[in-house]
Amino acid sequence: MSAKNTWLWLTAAVALFAFIFLFDRYRPRPLTGPHYLLPGFNAKAIETVQIRPAGQPEIRAERTNDSWQLTEPVVYPAQSTNILALLQGLQKLTVVERISEKEMRKDPKADQDFGIDPPQLSLVLNSGGPIYFGHRTSPGDQVFVRVPGIGGVAIVDADILNLFPPDANSWRDKTLADFNSAAFNRIIVTNTVKSQWSVMLQRDSTNKLWAMAFPMKARADGEKVDAALEKLENSRIARFVSDDPKADLESFGLQPPALTVALGQDTNTILELDFGRELTNSPGLIFARRRDQNAIVAVSTNALGEWNASYDIFRDRHLLTLVGAIDSIKVNGLDHFSLRWQTNGDWSMASRNFPVDQILAARFARALSELQVADFEKDSVTEPDFARYGLTSPTRKYTVSWAASLTATNPPTELDFGTNSNGQIFARRIGEDSVYGIAPADFEALPSASWELRDRQIWNFNINDVANITIHDNGQTRQVTRNGTNGWSLTVGTNAIINDSCIEDTIRELGHLSAFAWVGHGAAKLPDFGFYKGGYQLSIQLKNGPKLNLQIGGTARLDTVYASVMLDGEPWIFEFPPDLLGAVRYCLTIPSSH
Numbered sequence: 126m127s128a129k130n131t132w133l134w135l136t137a138a139v140a141l142f143a144f145i146f147l148f149d150r151y152r153p154r155p156l157t158g159p160h161y162l163l164p165g166f167n168a169k170a171i172e173t174v175q176i177r178p179a180g181q182p183e184i185r186a187e188r189t190n191d192s193w194q195l196t197e198p199v200v201y202p203a204q205s206t207n208i209l210a211l212l213q214g215l216q217k218l219t220v221v222e223r224i225s226e227k228e229m230r231k232d233p234k235a236d237q238d239f240g241i242d243p244p245q246l247s248l249v250l251n252s253g254g255p256i257y258f259g260h261r262t263s264p265g266d267q268v269f270v271r272v273p274g275i276g277g278v279a280i281v282d283a284d285i286l287n288l289f290p291p292d293a294n295s296w297r298d299k300t301l302a303d304f305n306s307a308a309f310n311r312i313i314v315t316n317t318v319k320s321q322w323s324v325m326l327q328r329d330s331t332n333k334l335w336a337m338a339f340p341m342k343a344r345a346d347g348e349k350v351d352a353a354l355e356k357l358e359n360s361r362i363a364r365f366v367s368d369d370p371k372a373d374l375e376s377f378g379l380q381p382p383a384l385t386v387a388l389g390q391d392t393n394t395i396l397e398l399d400f401g402r403e404l405t406n407s408p409g410l411i412f413a414r415r416r417d418q419n420a421i422v423a424v425s426t427n428a429l430g431e432w433n434a435s436y437d438i439f440r441d442r443h444l445l446t447l448v449g450a451i452d453s454i455k456v457n458g459l460d461h462f463s464l465r466w467q468t469n470g471d472w473s474m475a476s477r478n479f480p481v482d483q484i485l486a487a488r489f490a491r492a493l494s495e496l497q498v499a500d501f502e503k504d505s506v507t508e509p510d511f512a513r514y515g516l517t518s519p520t521r522k523y524t525v526s527w528a529a530s531l532t533a534t535n536p537p538t539e540l541d542f543g544t545n546s547n548g549q550i551f552a553r554r555i556g557e558d559s560v561y562g563i564a565p566a567d568f569e570a571l572p573s574a575s576w577e578l579r580d581r582q583i584w585n586f587n588i589n590d591v592a593n594i595t596i597h598d599n600g601q602t603r604q605v606t607r608n609g610t611n612g613w614s615l616t617v618g619t620n621a622i623i624n625d626s627c628i629e630d631t632i633r634e635l636g637h638l639s640a641f642a643w644v645g646h647g648a649a650k651l652p653d654f655g656f657y658k659g660g661y662q663l664s665i666q667l668k669n670g671p672k673l674n675l676q677i678g679g680t681a682r683l684d685t686v687y688a689s690v691m692l693d694g695e696p697w698i699f700e701f702p703p704d705l706l707g708a709v710r711y712c713l714t715i716p717s718s719h
Contacts, residue, residue: 159219160219160220160223161216161217161218161219161220162215162218162219162220162270162272162279162281163215163216163218163272166215166216167216168209168212168213168215168216170251171188171212171250171251172187172188172251173185173186173187173188173249173250173251173252174186174187174208174211174212174248174249174250175197175248175249175250176246176247176248176289176290177246177247177248177249177255178245178246178289178291178292179243179244179245179246181292182197182198182293183197183198184197184198184290184292184293184296185197186203186208186296188208191205192205193205193208195293195296195297197293198293199293199297199368199420201297201298201368201418201420202297202298202300203296203297203298204296204297204298204299207288207290207295207296208296210288211288211289214284214285214288215250215285218281218282218285219281219282220279220280220281221267221280221281221282222279222280223277223278223279223280224277224278224279224280225276225277226276226277227277228277229277229278235278238260239259239260239269239271239278240258240259240260240269241257241259241269241271241278242257244257244258244259244271245258245259245260246258246286246289248289253273254273254274255273256270256271256272256273257270257271258270258286259271259278261283262280262283265283266282266283267280267281267282267283268280268281268282268283268285268286294365297362297365299361299362300358300361300362301357301358301360301361301362301398301413301415301422301424301428302357302358302396302398302415303358304354304357304358304388304396305358307388307390307395307396308390308395309388309389309390309395309396310327310328310330310389310390310391311325311326311327311328311388311389311390311391312325312326312350312354312386312387312388312389313325313326313385313386313387313389314326314384314385314386314387314432314436315384315385315387316383316384316433317381317382317383317384317385318383318384322340322435322436323339323340323436324337324339324340324436324439325337325338325339326338326345326350326439331532331533331534332448332449332532332533332535333347334347334446334448335347335350335439337436337439337440340436341504341505343440343441343504343557343559344440344441344446344557345439345440345441346439346440346441346442346443347441349431349438349439350439352431353430353431353432353439356427356428356430356431357386357398357428357429357430357432360424360425360427360428361424361425362422362423362424363410363422363423363424363425364407364410364422364423365420365422366412366420366421366422366423367420367421368419368420368421369419370419372419372421374401374414374421377401377402377412377414377421378401378402378411378412379399379400379401379412379413379414379421382399382400382401383400383401383402383411384399384400384429384432384433385397385398385399385400386398386400386432396415396417397415397416397417398413398414398415398416399413399414399415399416400412400413400424400429401413401414403426404423407423409425409426409427410423410424410425410426411423411424411425411426411429413428437501440501442497442498443494443495443496443497443498444493444496444497444498444540444552444554444561444563445493445494445496445525445538445540446538447494448527448533448535448538449527449528449530449533449535450466450527450528451466451490451525451526451527451528452465452466452526452527452528452529453465453466453525453526454489454490454493454523454524454525454526455523455524455525455526456521456522456523456572456573456575457519457521457522457523457524458520458521458522458572458573458574459573459574460574460575462474462475462476462477462574462575463475464481464486464489464490464578466528471483472486472487472490474575474578477575478693479576479579479580479692479693480579480580481578481579481580482578482579482580482581482582483580485572485577485578485581486578489571489572489578492567492570492571493523493525493540493571496563496567496571497567498552498561498562498563499549499561499562499563499564499567500549500561500562501559501561501562502514502549502551502559502560502561502562503559503560504558504559505558505559506553506558506559506560507558511543511553511560514543514544514546514551514553514560515543515544515551516541516542516543516551516552516553516560519541519542519543520542520543520544521541521542521571521573522539522540522541522542523539523540523571524537524538524539524540525537525538525539525540538554538555539554539555539556540552540553540554540555541553541554541555542563542568545565547562548565549562549563549564549565550562550563550564550565550568551563552568576643576645576646576697577643579643579697581639581640581641581642581643581699582637582638582639583638583639583640583690583692583699584636584638584673584690585636585637586636586665586667586670586673587636588607588629588632588633588636590667590668590669590670591607591632591636591665591666591667591668592606592607592666592667592668593605593606593607593616593666594607594628594632594663594664594665594666594713595617595663595664595666596618596661596662596663596664596713596714596715597659597661597662597663597664598660598661598662598714598715599659599660600659601618601715602617602618602715603615603617603618603715604616604617604618605618605623605628607632610629611625611626611629612625613625613628613629618715621716624712627708627711627712628712628713630708630712631705631708631709631712631713632665632713634705634708635665635675635705635709638675638702638705639702640688640697640699640700640701640702641683641685641699641700641701641702641703642699642700643697643698643699644681644687644698644699644700645697645698646692646695646696646697646698647695647696648695648696650696650698651678651689651696651698654678654679654681654687654689654698655678655679655680655686655687656676656678656679656687656689656698660676660677660678661676661677662674662675662676662677663675663676663677663709663713673690674690674691675688675689675690676688676689676690676696677701677709678698681700681701682700683700683703684703684706685700685701685702685703685706686700686701686706687699687700687701688700688701
């Protein structure tokens with residue numbers, strides 16, 4: 126090999142070594158991490174966000190008292206969650222690679238190639254310098270970023286771009302109204318198109334109950350009012366239509382509005398919402414606006430709900446409005462009695478020598494609270510006119526007293542019931558001028574006598590305490606004696622085979638006998654329920670106890686019969702449990718002698 130060739134090869138080797146050395150020294154390197162794009166950045170410290178998308182107006186948002194407000198290109202409440210998501214994304218954003226300023230200067234068009242000058246998007250936080258976002262890298266999962274005060278360009282995950290708003294509307298709050306942020310005790314609804322009506326609802330400052338103040342004075346259904354408010358509050362803006370303060374409101378059906386819902390506190394108006402006509406090309410959407418804002422928006426017609434119906438929908442159909450815990454219920458009916466709620470969680474009945482059935486008492490209180498008006502018979506009745514409804518001397522009266530409250534004084538509520546006419550019972554609340562119609566079935570479900578609420582447990586004995594049973598029916602008698610478990614023998618009666626297990630199981634069930642429902646008491650009532658001399662009677666003799674007697678009478682409802690037992694020295698009549706009747710008829714009868 127010649128000396129000339131040797132020097133050529135040596136020169137090439139040195140050049141290659143230099144290239145490798147310089148490339149390795151200055152090429153972009155992956156960072157060992159994490160290296161944050163904005164070291165020390167605190168999302169909570171940001172008060173102002175300015176975004177300038179390429180070719181679009183600036184978007185600016187400012188934070189005041191933990192609430193964000195758009196100030197450019199429109200003044201409007203902002204979606205705080207979206208802004209916070211961007212700030213938190215920036216706080217966590219890490220650098221994948223970094224290209225030094227020295228390397229960039231090797232290419233005069235580097236800023237253009239990276240999309241930094243001009244930027245695709247610029248961001249200014251508080252009063253700092255602009256952060257420039259450039260082109261995406263290939264294949265597009267990363268983006269070039271230049272940060273003020275830091276030389277070169279950083280490469281970060283392009284997902285951060287998804288947190289930037291494409292336009293100002295994307296950051297606008299889609300809530301039509303936030304009722305929780307305003308205290309109000311008055312609602313005025315004006316319907317100028319569909320139903321031509323207005324209603325004013327007023328909430329009491331102490332018991333927080335809604336009442337109708339106009340067009341009439343009446344109780345309002347608080348649950349319906351709250352539900353209608355919640356539906357309106359949960360409605361979301363589907364489209365921002367115009368921000369022009371001089372917009373032609375009439376073209377949107379907003380001058381005059383088809384419907385207005387206004388909230389107020391005493392005499393001060395807090396919020397007014399106007400609703401106009403339906404969008405021509407978007408069925409199910411209507412124009413709307415808040416009078417304290419320039420924006421005209423489109424919302425779903427479902428937002429109106431009950432507000433677009435008749436004002437009658439807000440009237441309270443409950444005859445009894447619960448204003449607290451019930452302390453007592455006084456009843457003037459077939460007799461006079463009073464139920465009182467005890468501190469031990471039970472109901473008691475004064476001046477009665479029998480225990481109260483707790484299930485029936487609770488059912489009675491619930492039936493009163495759920496009793497609803499079937500018809501508003503007449504809204505304004507003077508005292509002399511109550512006679513025609515049988516309400517001057519009511520046939521039945523219920524007075525509910527309320528437990529003491531630290532925040533309100535709630536007087537007793539008296540409900541009077543009069544005559545039955547046209548398939549309804551007339552009723553009124555003392556203190557109101559209205560007469561209501563009540564469904565007869567709902568009225569009859571309310572007890573009118575104290576004995577209807579007697580504990581339905583008749584007796585409770587163990588099968589092992591039974592000595593014998595005697596059956597009397599139509600002049601015949603049969604007696605069987607218990608000789609042990611499933612052991613029964615005929616003492617008196619026809620010579621027939623005894624089904625020991627059948628008798629055993631039936632007597633065991635009878636040991637826990639409970640009335641299905643009380644229907645009356647006293648010997649004078651027995652004929653009315655099909656009891657006659659010589660009818661079916663069952664006597665159960667206990668080993669160390671009394672003889673328990675049960676009589677069966679006529680047919681009752683629900684495919685059962687009336688029965689009678691002696692309690693407190695007189696017969697008490699009740700509906701026999703239907704599920705036990707079949708066993709008694711099959712196992713505890715006197716078989717025919719033929």
